Amino acid sequence: MRDAARVLANVRRGMLPAHIYNDAEVFTAECERLFSRAWMFLAHESEIPQVGDYVVRRVLEDSFIVSRDQDGDVHAMFNMCLHRGMQVCRAEEGNASHFRCPYHGWSYRNDGRIAGLPFHKDAYGGEEGFARKGKRLLPAPRLDTYNGLIFISMDPDAPSLTDYLGGFGFYLDYYTKQSASGCELLGPQRWRINANWKIGAENFAGDMYHTPHTHTSVVEIGLFREPQAQKRKDGNTYWAGRGGGTTYKLPPGSFEESMAYVGYPADMAARMKEQWTAQQQDVIGRDGFMVSAASAFPNLSLVHNWPKVADSDAVVPFISLRLWQPISANETEVLSWFVVDKEAPESFKELSYKAYLMCFGSSGMFEQDDVENWVSLTTTAGGSMARRLLLNGRMGMLEDGSPVVPPLTPEQFAGPGVAHVGYGEYNQRHLLGEWADYLERPPLDVSQITVGRQQPDLELAGDPT
Ligand code: FES
Numbered sequence: 001m002r003d004a005a006r007v008l009a010n011v012r013r014g015m016l017p018a019h020i021y022n023d024a025e026v027f028t029a030e031c032e033r034l035f036s037r038a039w040m041f042l043a044h045e046s047e048i049p050q051v052g053d054y055v056v057r058r059v060l061e062d063s064f065i066v067s068r069d070q071d072g073d074v075h076a077m078f079n080m081c082l083h084r085g086m087q088v089c090r091a092e093e094g095n096a097s098h099f100r101c102p103y104h105g106w107s108y109r110n111d112g113r114i115a116g117l118p119f120h121k122d123a124y125g126g127e128e129g130f131a132r133k134g135k136r137l138l139p140a141p142r143l144d145t146y147n148g149l150i151f152i153s154m155d156p157d158a159p160s161l162t163d164y165l166g167g168f169g170f171y172l173d174y175y176t177k178q179s180a181s182g183c184e185l186l187g188p189q190r191w192r193i194n195a196n197w198k199i200g201a202e203n204f205a206g207d208m209y210h211t212p213h214t215h216t217s218v219v220e221i222g223l224f225r226e227p228q229a230q231k232r233k234d235g236n237t238y239w240a241g242r243g244g245g246t247t248y249k250l251p252p253g254s255f256e257e258s259m260a261y262v263g264y265p266a267d268m269a270a271r272m273k274e275q276w277t278a279q280q281q282d283v284i285g286r287d288g289f290m291v292s293a294a295s296a297f298p299n300l301s302l303v304h305n306w307p308k309v310a311d312s313d314a315v316v317p318f319i320s321l322r323l324w325q326p327i328s329a330n331e332t333e334v335l336s337w338f339v340v341d342k343e344a345p346e347s348f349k350e351l352s353y354k355a356y357l358m359c360f361g362s363s364g365m366f367e368q369d370d371v372e373n374w375v376s377l378t379t380t381a382g383g384s385m386a387r388r389l390l391l392n393g394r395m396g397m398l399e400d401g402s403p404v405v406p407p408l409t410p411e412q413f414a415g416p417g418v419a420h421v422g423y424g425e426y427n428q429r430h431l432l433g434e435w436a437d438y439l440e441r442p443p444l445d446v447s448q449i450t451v452g453r454q455q456p457d458l459e460l461a462g463d464p465t
Pocket residue numbers: 081082083084085086101102103104105106
């Protein structure tokens with residue numbers, strides 16, 4: 001990447017070289033240094049509940065079969081046949097005990113182990129010539145889960161997922177652990193936008209400032225109970241570990257009253273109370289903040305909101321999880337799921353799904369507004385003038401780098417990390433700071449990595465000796 005030191009130094013002081021939002025060289029650096037190391041979200045366990053269930057997902061160009069094997073264990077296997085490299089599974093989802101390669105018919109069990117080769121004896125000399133034992137589809141170098149969210153890392157030396165997420169796990173629980181049964185996902189809807197992947201991740205992490213302007217029409221039709229522009233600045237932004245998000249300020253009230261205010265039935269709120277720590281409850285009940293949008297670095301985002309869906313003033317909350325899947329410097333595939341607690345009443349699930357569809361997903365009103373901006377930004381960032389421009393990403397920061405408003409104290413905000421009330425681009429700077437840290441590291445040398453290093457019982461998958 002040309003001029004990397006200057007680009008990263010500017011990013012770290014909140015002055016953003018505009019071309020980082022549409023630059024093939026920057027994207028190559030991201031692929032080699034960032035996506036090769038960070039933990040990337042692939043799927044949720046609720047998408048593959050039964051033995052044999054699978055979904056096929058990607059990290060950049062790498063396709064993975066995410067399967068549940070006959071013992072109930074979850075795998076993420078590189079979807080490339082050990083023979084001549086055909087994509088073994090061509091379907092997007094399904095249920096199978098085995099996968100058979102369409103090219104020459106090698107077959108694999110749903111844990112990745114090779115099962116059969118046509119004409120094994122005639123073509124390879126049977127087990128003596130080519131032993132099947134130990135041969136399997138290449139597993140993702142690392143796989144781990146958090147509240148059923150399945151992540152992989154391409155770096156065998158990546159920190160554990162828990163360490164990687166750090167304090168952000170505390171906030172992920174609000175979206176994905178509302179009862180002992182956990183959540184279930186519906187979707188994903190998938191579509192492509194001509195926008196850089198970072199813009200969505202930054203927006204969901206902390207952009208409270210755009211809501212009153214970009215989403216004016218949604219405010220005008222009365223979809224929300226809190227239509228005033230200043231409502232967003234009463235909330236806070238928080239950053240902890242490798243993620244951060246925004247909140248709305250609630251009217252004073254107990255935990256139960258606050259959950260009721262955003263539309264949760266009492267039985268759901270009671271289950272949340274059982275699951276969440278006193279500290280997690282305090283953020284809502286004592287401090288009066290309700291989580292809204294959030295992002296986990298690099299490209300997983302969540303949103304929680306509570307629009308009116310029926311012809312009354314009653315609101316219904318929904319949660320969406322989305323992945324900004326990078327395709328190139330100026331194209332992103334959006335994967336958008338509806339998330340709901342498994343134990344929620346059916347009537348709630350239906351209304352909550354309706355609320356989600358109105359606001360987000362391919363038909364969502366917010367989605368359309370946002371993407372118009374992001375495509376425009378990306379297109380303009382690709383020109384020559386953008387190479388001369390440093391964008392101002394310093395909101396909430398004084399000339400000397402100190403914050404406009406001091407961080408909230410633990411007495412004001414019980415959550416981990418650092419939080420500020422009001423408008424500020426604190427979280428965008430945190431996210432891009434992580435981005436700069438990863439881009440500063442050398443590219444991951446994959447030639448030094450063998451599968452056996454992580455799973456000593458395995459040979460390198462393709463090695464016939
Ligand atoms: Fe898969 Fe030949 S490429 S069996």
